[in-house]
Amino acid sequence: MERLECSRIAKRYGRGAYALRDISLSIPASGIFALIGRNGAGKTTLVRILATQLSATSGSAHIDGIDVLRQAQKLRERIASVPQEARAVGWLTARQSMVSYLLWRGFGYSEAVEKASRAAKQLGIVGSMDLPNRMLSGGNKRKVLVASAVASGARILFLDEPTTGLDPISRKELWDILMSLKGKHFIFLTTHYLEEAEYLADKIGILDGGRLKAIGTMAELRKMVKRHYIIRTLSDGAVARPVSGTLTRGADGHYQISTTESEAYRISKKLIKRGIKFSMNPLTLDDIFYYIVKKPIDADDYGKEESR
Amino acid sequence: MLMIMEKRNRGSQILASILVNAIYAMVNYPIVLISTLLAPFSLLIVITFVSHGALLPIAIGGALIMTIIGAGTSLQQDLSHLKNDFKLQDMIVSSPTTARMYLAGMAASEIIYSLPALLVLAALAGLYISAPAIAFLEIVAVLAVMFVFSVSLGFLLSTFTSDVVQSWAFAGIVSTVLSALPPVYYPISYIPQPLQYLAYLSPATYAAEILQNAIGAVTFSSYSIAVDWLVIVAIAAVMAFLAIRKSKWRED
Ligand SMILES: Nc1ncnc2c1ncn2[C@@H]1O[C@H](COP(=O)(O)OP(=O)(O)OP(=O)(O)O)[C@@H](O)[C@H]1O
Ligand SMILES: [Mg+2]
Numbered sequence: 001m002e003r004l005e006c007s008r009i010a011k012r013y014g015r016g017a018y019a020l021r022d023i024s025l026s027i028p029a030s031g032i033f034a035l036i037g038r039n040g041a042g043k044t045t046l047v048r049i050l051a052t053q054l055s056a057t058s059g060s061a062h063i064d065g066i067d068v069l070r071q072a073q074k075l076r077e078r079i080a081s082v083p084q085e086a087r088a089v090g091w092l093t094a095r096q097s098m099v100s101y102l103l104w105r106g107f108g109y110s111e112a113v114e115k116a117s118r119a120a121k122q123l124g125i126v127g128s129m130d131l132p133n134r135m136l137s138g139g140n141k142r143k144v145l146v147a148s149a150v151a152s153g154a155r156i157l158f159l160d161e162p163t164t165g166l167d168p169i170s171r172k173e174l175w176d177i178l179m180s181l182k183g184k185h186f187i188f189l190t191t192h193y194l195e196e197a198e199y200l201a202d203k204i205g206i207l208d209g210g211r212l213k214a215i216g217t218m219a220e221l222r223k224m225v226k227r228h229y230i231i232r233t234l235s236d237g238a239v240a241r242p243v244s245g246t247l248t249r250g251a252d253g254h255y256q257i258s259t260t261e262s263e264a265y266r267i268s269k270k271l272i273k274r275g276i277k278f279s280m281n282p283l284t285l286d287d288i289f290y291y292i293v294k295k296p297i298d299a300d301d302y303g304k305e306e307s308r
Numbered sequence: 309m310l311m312i313m314e315k316r317n318r319g320s321q322i323l324a325s326i327l328v329n330a331i332y333a334m335v336n337y338p339i340v341l342i343s344t345l346l347a348p349f350s351l352l353i354v355i356t357f358v359s360h361g362a363l364l365p366i367a368i369g370g371a372l373i374m375t376i377i378g379a380g381t382s383l384q385q386d387l388s389h390l391k392n393d394f395k396l397q398d399m400i401v402s403s404p405t406t407a408r409m410y411l412a413g414m415a416a417s418e419i420i421y422s423l424p425a426l427l428v429l430a431a432l433a434g435l436y437i438s439a440p441a442i443a444f445l446e447i448v449a450v451l452a453v454m455f456v457f458s459v460s461l462g463f464l465l466s467t468f469t470s471d472v473v474q475s476w477a478f479a480g481i482v483s484t485v486l487s488a489l490p491p492v493y494y495p496i497s498y499i500p501q502p503l504q505y506l507a508y509l510s511p512a513t514y515a516a517e518i519l520q521n522a523i524g525a526v527t528f529s530s531y532s533i534a535v536d537w538l539v540i541v542a543i544a545a546v547m548a549f550l551a552i553r554k555s556k557w558r559e560d
Pocket of ligand 2 (some may be wrong): 043044045084160
């Protein structure tokens with residue numbers, strides 16, 4: 001049974017605050033699952049628990065029917081992980097680090113060499129294979145690690161922010177690679193690039209403050225949000241204040257109003273009348289994310305928000 | 309699917325550690341060879357000159373013990389580095405291998421690393437220690453037991469570190485307790501009486517007694533040598549057990 005199931009997973013580091021609270025989910029362990037959430041939301045904590053690197057404080061999890069906490073050794077046969085802060089070891093060449101990783105996984109030497117070369121081709125790092133890792137660009141260092149995990153042939157790949165630090169073209173290349181792996185593998189990834197989650201993932205989970213705030217396909221997530229239209233404008237004038245809906249400020253300094261179709265229509269007419277530039281679009285994952293994770297700004301802390 | 313029931317090659321798993329932590333490091337940075345080669349000789353030279361050569365045989369034995377204990381300290385630091393600075397251990401934990409195989413491979417890598425120094429010391433021992441062959445066998449056995457002890461301790465400690473600074477602290481404490489205190493380079497009678505009891509807190513003291521007795525430099529009763537053996541074997545066994553069972557392979 002290829003499923004990932006978590007039941008009330010909680011994690012507390014030492015006597016500190018809870019990093020995860022009551023995480024329950026049940027999704028097919030196939031295709032791509034993307035976990036998104038702000039810094040400190042608990043993504044890495046959850047990935048590390050599922051990848052058998054970290055124990056949970058309470059709760060249980062099963063992947064393919066295997067108990068993550070009690071049958072870790074069995075699960076390790078079919079998983080590979082690239083941690084968020086993993087770095088290719090500086091004194092090794094790319095080839096040496098990939099081959100040694102495969103040896104650690106128990107492949108014979110010649111098999112490891114062959115698998116490493118094949119994955120290098122797949123990831124487009126053939127030219128870097130015999131350079132010391134310390135001489136590779138940050139993005140290529142990252143690719144060496146992802147290539148290692150891919151080369152392992154493990155069915156389940158845990159990739160914690162695999163595309164962080166990659167240039168836009170490399171990132172899209174990696175997307176293509178991940179898409180091509182999707183048929184055979186279950187890829188559990190985290191990302192801060194919401195368009196990445198939207199593009200790649202069959203299902204998306206939104207983590208906030210250690211809680212799973214939402215989980216589902218894009219269509220299912222859209223349904224969670226009652227307001228389906230987004231107006232973006234630099235003006236924060238009274239005209240843009242929706243009667244129903246929310247007003248938030250995006251990272252780019254734009255104000256955005258998420259509201260219903262009729263309200264969007266009303267506001268847009270007003271904006272046109274005053275000659276204020278704006279855009280109007282249906283919801284993207286960004287909008288859903290803001291809606292779920294960020295509190296709407298109300299009139300009082302409006303100025304505070306701006307002066308930050 | 310894929311390769312779930314495939315057999316894992318244990319030789320490969322050991323080889324990986326040896327390659328990464330010893331061979332590739334030495335090939336890429338030959339300077340580490342010189343450093344590991346020199347390490348055991350500083351005290352050996354000082355003690356030999358200060359004693360006008362009288363303590364040379366004992367000091368050679370002491371340097372052998374210290375090199376072996378040093379292997380455990382290096383292991384701890386190397387593992388902490390790979391674990392905390394590269395997150396390599398996380399990748400290995402999420403793999404079809406075990407803490408035991410990782411420990412075995414990394415321990416082997418430290419032997420390879422210490423090999424140049426061990427070979428030079430062995431040659432010196434051959435030249436300056438005159439003792440029956442059985443004594444040399446006993447020395448090898450003591451060193452083997454101390455090796456199990458020190459790499460197990462190093463492995464155990466490394467799994468508790470989350471930062472390289474902690475690893476430096478562990479290394480400092482361990483080397484003071486294991487090497488400054490015990491009389492490995494000279495007879496225990498050189499230590500003032502009340503402090504001798506303190507020296508017995510370190511397993512290295514028991515190893516040194518066996519070694520000094522074996523080469524005929526200091527004579528102990530066969531009863532106390534038996535006790536020495538019992539102590540180091542017991543400590544090594546306990547430490548190996550702890551390393552395999554209590555190390556934080558999966559973090560808390
Ligand atoms: N080893 C640790 N000890 C104590 N607290 C920790 C530890 N690791 C993480 N935390 C805390 O747990 C919470 C979740 O951290 P986590 O790294 O899982 O977040 P994240 O979603 O991966 O963040 P980011 O996007 O920045 O990578 C944070 O509050 C963090 O400070
Ligand atoms: Mg993280």
